[in-house]
Amino acid sequence: MKRILASCAIALTAFTGMSIAEEIGSVDTTFKLLGANHKIIVEAFDDPKVEGVTCYVSRAKTGGISGSLGLAEDTSDASIACRQTGEIKMRTELSDGEEVFSQRSSILFKKLQVVRFFDQSRNTLVYLSYSDKLIDGSPKNSISAVVIQPWS
Numbered sequence: 001m002k003r004i005l006a007s008c009a010i011a012l013t014a015f016t017g018m019s020i021a022e023e024i025g026s027v028d029t030t031f032k033l034l035g036a037n038h039k040i041i042v043e044a045f046d047d048p049k050v051e052g053v054t055c056y057v058s059r060a061k062t063g064g065i066s067g068s069l070g071l072a073e074d075t076s077d078a079s080i081a082c083r084q085t086g087e088i089k090m091r092t093e094l095s096d097g098e099e100v101f102s103q104r105s106s107i108l109f110k111k112l113q114v115v116r117f118f119d120q121s122r123n124t125l126v127y128l129s130y131s132d133k134l135i136d137g138s139p140k141n142s143i144s145a146v147v148i149q150p151w152s
C-alpha cells in the first residue's frame with residue numbers, strides 16, 4: 001500500500017510540476033488542552049525542475065480543536081533555506097517566479113508558496129517563500145540563494 005501511495009505522489013508531482021514536502025520534524029510552541037498543540041514544522045522538498053537542490057521550510061501550524069480538524073488558519077510565519085545537495089542539472093527551461101512548492105495554510109484561500117528565480121549574471125538560483133491570501137496577503141517572506149557550483 002505504501003508503494004502505491006508513493007507512486008501516486010511521484011506521478012502527481014510530475015504532473016503538477018511542484019514538489020511534495022517530507023516532514024523532517026516539529027516542535028510544540030504552545031500547549032493546548034483540547035486538540036493538537038501549536039507547532040513549528042520543518043519540511044524538505046527537492047526542486048522539481050532543478051536536480052541537486054533541496055529546500056528546507058519551517059512554518060507555523062495552528063493547533064487546538066480547529067487546527068486538528070483542518071479548519072484553522074496558520075500564521076504567515078515561515079523561513080526557507082535551500083542548499084546544493086548534488087550536481088545541479090536543469091531538467092527543463094526555468095521561468096522566473098515559477099512556483100516550486102505550495103502548502104495550504106487555511107481551509108480557504110490562503111497558502112504558503114515558494115517560487116524560484118534565476119539570477120543569470122551571478123549564476124545563482126534564488127528561492128522566495130511567502131504567504132498569500134485571496135483578499136489580503138502578508139508581506140512576511142524569506143529568501144534563500146543557491147550558487148550553482150561544480151559538484152565533486
